Amino acid sequence: MFRWGKRLRRLLFALSMLVCWFPLTSNAADKFPGLGRPATVAEVAAWDIDVRPDFKGLPAGSGSVAKGQEIWDARCANCHGTFGESNEIFTPIVGGTTKQDIERGRVASLTDPKQPQRTTMMKVATLSSLFDYIYRAMPWNEPRSLTVNETYAVLAHLLNMAEVVPDDFVLSDKTMASVQARMPNRFGMTKSHGLANMRGKPDVHGTACMKDCAEFVQIGSRLPDYARNAHNNLAEQNRGWGPFRGVNTTVAPLAALSASRSVAQGQPSSVVVSDDSVSPAPTGKILYAKHHCAACHGLTNKLVGPSFREVAKRYKGKPEVNAVLEQKIKLGGAGAWGNIPMPPHATIEASDIASLVSWILEGKF
Amino acid sequence: MIHNTPRISAAPENFVPADLISAVTAHGIDDSRRIFLRSSFAAALLGGAVLSGRAKAAEGEAAILEKQPWQTALGKPVAATPYGVPSTFEANLQRRESPGLTRVSAASVAFTPLQGLFGIITPSGLHFERHHQGWVDIDPAQHRLMINGLVKQPKIFTMDDLLRLPSVSRIHFIECGANTGLEWGNVAVPTVQYTHGMLSCCEFTGVPLSILLDECGADLKKGKYVLAEGGDGSGMTRTIPMENALDDVFVAWAMNGEMLRPENGYPLRLVVPGVQGVSWVKWLRRIEVGDMPYASKDEAVHYIDLMPDGLHRQYTSIQECKSVITTPSGGQQLHATGFYNVSGMAWSGRGKIKRVDVSFDGGNQWRTARLESPILNKAVTRFNIDWVWDGSPAILQSRAIDSTGYVQPPIRTLRAVRGSRSIYHNNAIQSWQVGTNGEVSNVQVG
Structure with missing residues (x-):
């Protein structure tokens, strides 16, 4: 009885395998037996989150402008600014569009050379692109942490800031199409060009002229003198020996190609040795990079948050300050340096936070 | 005597x-x-x-x-540096950010020092970097590639599976669509590292995407596009036309004989020959077969080319024929007159390099340069030409012609069609001015 039961189970299992798997795999080629396996429905659902312009892939859900504003202020404004206008970390999201653009579906300021920035809302034609991106990759330092409803809410708030939807609007999978019809630059894209695939025809052509090709040669643009050292000393960015050394941009150009100067006085090869002869960066600086503090804090310059030099200046020597700052990094905070909040950093180890705080307070950057 | x-x-x-x-x-x-x-x-x-x-x-x-x-002391033992590093005398040649170009280094660019490279292969440690949300080092044992969408059987491949499949090794250039993008309006940066350094050329090894699509029974009648998706936090997605995908696209794990570097997508990236770098999705985790383009963020907000009439060209992808002289180049200093081997790189997203001409007078008279082998499809070709500098002012230019007959245009010709406010696909002829003092600087002619 026991043996038979086991056989029956095996038979049933084999039958079920035939029913379940055979029809699926037989359709696909199997030239490489043993390699690859069918993806489960749950696995495809977990990864296939893209949303197309026809809204295929859009998940069911909704979010209001008001809810979106709450999320925005807490989690988005620190990089994008309270009104989506921030240009400190990324280019602005909102601005440069008008009511006429919404009517027309083309953004007029895209042809205005005086328009200082091309914002996201000026460019994007497809609402699906914004939903897809916010859901898959935002917030920048905590991607995939927004729920579907939070994503709808954030997008609703963003559209409200761009005056595409009213203050009481609720964005949902049902209302996306109606908003698409109001996107300011919805008719602003063209696929009529030859750069999309290999068969496409080029739109610009040079000529292979070999002799007497230019009546006169005029310099139309060059770097201004004040930018000479803007990319730091170019002598240190070229091979320090050989015929093609870098220009020493920390000094004025040579008056002339002077053989007596360059040969007689000599010029030592300029190599910046940057590996083991230089002492390693302090732990704090390594942690600063590791935990992406630089996304919001410059060492000596203000970004979204205060520079670490400013922080050191204000707090150094105050009682219990290490513990206070450690808590602020861990739990987040607001108000001490303006109204942009600092998000919590729950995943950074306590020892790293402590090292960071000590390093910041030392103030040696 | x-x-x-x-x-x-x-x-x-x-x-x-x-x-x-x-x-x-x-x-x-x-x-x-x-x-x-x-x-x-x-x-x-x-x-x-x-x-x-x-x-x-x-x-x-x-x-x-x-x-x-x-000469007079015992040298260092073998394996003193178990993974070899360049001579300390080469330390100047590093990937560098362009100061002020980006505000956050996790969403930035590090440019390849083309001014110091030889031949056509970019050393792995100098391959340019462009990340949208930082780079990650993914455990290959935990990495999976999913193929889904318009396929008969969605499948999952482990790295073990992929490395058992028939592989190809090919040398191709990869160039960011925004390479030379800073120079659409005017000269903006001093050296070839910053004007052209979002260009690299490596040997990649991987399995043709066509094999994987076939294994899953891709619907080639309806499925005119594939979407490639990255497994990092940015989840980068790009649409690739199916004809491209079936032609020469492959899923690569190796670069220059070793596994990909994490900055370049370890353990898996897409190689899309001739197409801008953003489509070479790094940390590749998913390919979806679909019947329309996806208008992802990097196809709808970025990597769109602004035309003078305010329209944006969408899905611009091909890197057209281009070349640049790398020595001498901007920010270098000649210390003497006499003979120089002028050297540079040429490449085309539509085929092989057929010819490169070089001018020393700003484009009036041209001479044809020597092309060095190998000359490969959608790869960098090295060119060289003799030059005796007599100390008078000179403007050096190179102009490449590819196997389709396309001739690299001057910047003014490019601007006449596409204006000067685009960011992408600037393949103009580059001009380097050599002053009487031997200093070489970046200029635009006309």
């Missing part, structure tokens, strides 16, 4: 006075010049080097006549 006329090198660190060099070049070494030469050595060596008896009596360079430290 007049000897043969030896040529004394004019390398900048030499300490022989120029008037003596010209005298020796013109007349050879006679007794009076020999004394002068000897005193020059003596003067130079006062700076700290020990003057040996032999050098005192020598006729020639200390580099030859003196015993050098590397």
Whole structure:
């Protein structure tokens, strides 16, 4: 009885395998037996989150402008600014569009050379692109942490800031199409060009002229003198020996190609040795990079948050300050340096936070 | 007594006075010049080097006549650096950010120092970097590639599966669509590292995407596009036309004989020959077959080309034929007149390089350069041309022609069609001005 039961189970299992798997795999080629396996429905659902312009892939859900504003202020404004206008970390999201653009579906300021920035809302034609991106990759330092409803809410708030939807609007999978019809630059894209695939025809052509090709040669643009050292000393960015050394941009150009100067006085090869002869960066600086503090804090310059030099200046020597700052990094905070909040950093180890705080307070950057 | 006329090198660190060099070049070494030469050595060596008896009596360079430290001591053992690194004398050649270009280094660019490279292969450690949300180092044992969408059977492949499949190894260039993008309006950066350094060329190894699509039974009738998706936080997605995908696209794990570097997508990236870098999705985790383009963020907000009429060209992808002289190039200093091997790189997203012409007078007269082998499809080709610089001002340009007959255009021709406010696909002829002082600078002509 026991043996038979086991056989029956095996038979049933084999039958079920035939029913379940055979029809699926037989359709696909199997030239490489043993390699690859069918993806489960749950696995495809977990990864296939893209949303197309026809809204295929859009998940069911909704979010209001008001809810979106709450999320925005807490989690988005620190990089994008309270009104989506921030240009400190990324280019602005909102601005440069008008009511006429919404009517027309083309953004007029895209042809205005005086328009200082091309914002996201000026460019994007497809609402699906914004939903897809916010859901898959935002917030920048905590991607995939927004729920579907939070994503709808954030997008609703963003559209409200761009005056595409009213203050009481609720964005949902049902209302996306109606908003698409109001996107300011919805008719602003063209696929009529030859750069999309290999068969496409080029739109610009040079000529292979070999002799007497230019009546006169005029310099139309060059770097201004004040930018000479803007990319730091170019002598240190070229091979320090050989015929093609870098220009020493920390000094004025040579008056002339002077053989007596360059040969007689000599010029030592300029190599910046940057590996083991230089002492390693302090732990704090390594942690600063590791935990992406630089996304919001410059060492000596203000970004979204205060520079670490400013922080050191204000707090150094105050009682219990290490513990206070450690808590602020861990739990987040607001108000001490303006109204942009600092998000919590729950995943950074306590020892790293402590090292960071000590390093910041030392103030040696 | 007049000897043969030896040529004394004019390398900048030499300490022989120029008037003596010209005298020796013109007349050879006679007794009076020999004394002068000897005193020059003596003067130079006062700076700290020990003057040996032999050098005192020598006729020639200390580099030859003196015993050098590397000659007189035991060298380092094998495996002193188990993973080898370049000489300390090469430390200047590094990937660098362009100051002020981006505000956050996790969403930034590090440019390849093309001015210091030879041949066509970019060393893995100098391959340019462009990340949208930082780079990650993914455990290959945990990495999966999913193929889904319009396929009969969605499938999952592990890295173990992929490395068992038939692989190909091919050399291709990868260029960011925004390479030279800073220069649409005017000259903005000083050196070829910053004008053209979002370009690399490597040998990649992987499995053709067509094999994987076939394994899953992709619907090639309806499925005109594939979407490639990254497994990092940015989840980068790009649409690739199916005809491209079936032609020469492959899923690569290796670069230059070793596994991909994490900055370049370890353990898996897409290789899309001839197409801008953003489509070479790094940390590749998913391919979806679909019947329309996806208008992802990097196809709808970025990597769109602004035309003068305010329209944006969407899905611009092909990197058209382009070339640049890398030595001498902007920010370099020539220290002497005479012979130079002028060298550069040429590449085309539509095929092979057929010819490169070089001008030394800003585009009036042109000469055809030597193409060095190998000359490969959708890969960088190295070109060289002889040049004797007489010390007068010069403007160096290179102009590439590819196997389709396409000729690389001047910047003014490009602007006449596409305006000057685009960011992407600037493949204009590059001009380097050589001043009478030997300084080379980035200029635009006309």
